[in-house]
Amino acid sequence: MKEVIRCEPPAPWLGGKSRLADRIVDLIEGIDHDLYLEPFTGMGGVFFRRRRSVKCEVINDFNGEVANLFRQLRRHHNVVLEEARFLLGSREEFERFKAQRPDLMTEIERAVRFLYLQHQAFGGKPSGQNFGVDRERGSRFSIEKIEINIERIRKRLSSVIIENLDFIEVIDRYDGGRALVYLDPPYYGGEGDYGKSLFSRSRFVDLAARLSRLAGTFILSINDVPAIREIFSDFAMLEVQTKYTIQGGEAKNVGELLISNSEGALVGAQKTLI
Ligand SMILES: C[S@@+](CC[C@H](N)C(=O)[O-])C[C@H]1O[C@@H](n2cnc3c(N)ncnc32)[C@H](O)[C@@H]1O
CATH class of the missing domain: 3.40.50.150 (Vaccinia Virus protein VP39)
Incomplete structure (x- = not known):
């Protein structure tokens, strides 16, 4: 090992x-x-x-969406992070992403959408998602919080x-x-x-x-x-x-x-x- x-x-x-x-x-x-x-x-x-x-x-x-996220983080993690950098932790952004069809998006766009929705959704639910609010933490989606970990994931994968x-x-x-x-x-x-x-x-x-x-x-x-x-x-x-x-x-x-x-x-x- x-x-x-x-x-x-x-x-x-x-x-x-x-x-x-x-x-x-x-x-x-x-x-x-x-x-x-x-x-x-x-x-x-x-x-x-x-x-x-x-x-x-x-x-x-x-x-x-899971397999695509891992593949994109391995190959293009910088692009995924760049695309996600300016997303807002807002209900409007969440609903906009939810309404989009992943099959009409590029693989990188799909990975960004999935990452964003999973961070924002209540309880990490992958289906039937609702915008989650946590009074103790503020916005759930913050690139600063995930950036270092994503770099580690790229290497790990x-x-x-x-x-x-x-x-x-x-x-x-x-x-x-x-x-x-x-x-x-x-x-x-x-x-x-x-x-x-x-x-x-x-x-x-x-x-x-x-x-x-x-x-x-x-x-x-x-x-x-x-x-x-x-x-x-x-x-x-x-x-x-x-x-x-x-x-x-x-x-x-x-x-x-x-x-x-x-x-x-x-x-x-x-x-x-x-
Ligand atoms: C309990 S979750 C796994 C949680 C995981 N251990 C973690 O820490 O995130 C079960 C997983 O099985 C996947 N799944 C459901 N049906 C499946 C199937 N037929 N074949 C392979 N995976 C499936 C789901 O997409 C889900 O991610």
Whole structure:
């Protein structure tokens, strides 16, 4: 493993793994692997917080705006920052961007639009967005606040493979003996949170079936509900307590499960998680 630059995610994201991230990173870095794959990367709450990693890393999300943002930050981060520099943190700007169709924009314009909307939207929601106001912080979008991190992200992504596939397809492509797959799918009960066409409840069963014939090792984090315990009952499970906050709201205690095809990995996790 080699040292990598630790960054913050480029933008807020609903379900972003900020609270559990460091503990999951410790767990992942303790597992021997030669390829790292995240099929549900979102804004990379775990991926960007790694301190050491392997040469071959693959990040994937079926949301095309996510993959485009990462590609543009890697190739043209200066142009993205320049385009975003003079944007106002105003409701009018927010509504103007929201009304635009990304398919009619250039890739750089799409990345700027996405970055701006994610910073301004309440709770980092990617769909059904509302203009978010935080009395303690003022405007949510400030280039000064994100510039240094974006430069770090550019370097961090320089040799990372960025995919935009359905999770089954990306697992099929990269699974192998020493692959480590970290999965953070939508919560059970929140399947439509990232857009109705991306995920549905029946896909948890597809995921469990695909994971049961995985050649590599996987770690899955998900909310602790009876249906999930039943669907993934063939695997080892560890209960963890974490807090869940939607920006500005009060933090709620919630139970999450870490699920794996390697009991040993979770035994190691117990030491770091409790
Ligand atoms: C819980 S979020 C991941 C959050 C991420 N760990 C973070 O810290 O930002 C789940 C992600 O799965 C993606 N997703 C939903 N359906 C998918 C599918 N069929 N294949 C791949 N990704 C999908 C969503 O776009 C979303 O980014």
